[in-house]
Amino acid sequence: MSFVVAIDGPAGAGKGTLARRLADHYRLNLLDTGLTYRAVAHALLDFGLPLDNVSAAETAARQVDLSALDRDVLSAHAVGEAASKVAVLPSVRRILVEKQRAFADAPPGAVLDGRDIGTVVCPDATVKLYVTASPQVRARRRFDEIEAIGGTADYDQILADIKRRDERDMGRSDSPLKPAADAHLLDTSEMSIEAAFLAAVAIIDDAVAESDDA
Template identity: 75%
Template sequence: MTAASLVIAIDGPAASGKGTLARRLADYYHLPHLDTGLTYRAVAHMLLTKGWPLGDAPHAVEAARLVDLGSLDRDVLSVHAVGEAASKIAVIPEVRRILVDKQRAFAAQVSGAVLDGRDIGTVVCPDATVKLYVTASAEVRARRRLAEIEARDGTGDFATILADIARRDERDMGRADSPLRPAADAHLLDTSEMDIETAFIAARTIIDGIVAAASES
């Protein structure tokens, strides 16, 4: 099927599988994809690289303005320390405003786009064609994160990872600016008992149904 002006917004907590799902959907529908979490990680990485304090709002704002969505290196930005730093600078309102503007410009491409993050359906793309909220139990997400670490020949402790996920959830859901929550019209996809292929088929069924209904109206 074609995907003219199809904007798919995917939100959810850490390690819920939304990133893998977003990449699969972008490939299937031939749409550009943006992991918006990488934009915050890029700001954090710049601060860490330059030795600037994470709580220094002026430097964080400067870094946000310099972020280039075309040069986000997932391998570099996926390091755990960068992710921890990113969740701390993501609470700075001006940083969020700058990055949201860039994310909206990405979503405004003629073909449409797939964006995943924490506030896509609620803030970045409130008029998205399809909104998915992907979640899973904290224990399942911790097991997935541990498996990812071990797949890269690293080591991790399940209890530590679970506690880290709980902290991330509390920070993301409790922040005053753009907290993590499903949009009122989002389709909930709980992947606790799903592998990626099952989740992909479920998401595709939702999207195709919405696109078909829109074409008939």
């Protein structure tokens, strides 16, 4: 198996930024698996199709090209909300998980972040991280991000959205969001991006050293 770092956690915990830093540091391929679900949701929204249209969602999932995921387009708030509804469809998850596993298996290895990487997609990952932060901290980060680019936002609305999304992600019957039994917990509530990155590197390097000694 390739060198794989699996990063799971709720929305806004910082796992995407951390994944990008780690992929660059270790020179590994990078996949934000959430973008694959967003791509399906975006396709359904584009065609005006209901998000619970299983056959259409399956078709869209099969057509997802992991090399052509446009973060700028797929990062829209409405797409994210739609994606968390599409992600509860078991058949869509199965199609996308196959694509994600193939990505992880390609040399030299990969960093994948999402909701079920360590538990479902890559249960044998070299290292598993579960990145979290309090809902209030995650809402504040999102609020600050929006204001930093000149937008307007309602903190209470963002917090409510995050809590609803957490409930959907953690409560779904298929591949719910939860830490893998052997995941390393990284709470970024009181951490800067740099501190979280250094903590993750220490965890990964220690895990690799232990594996080499075994």
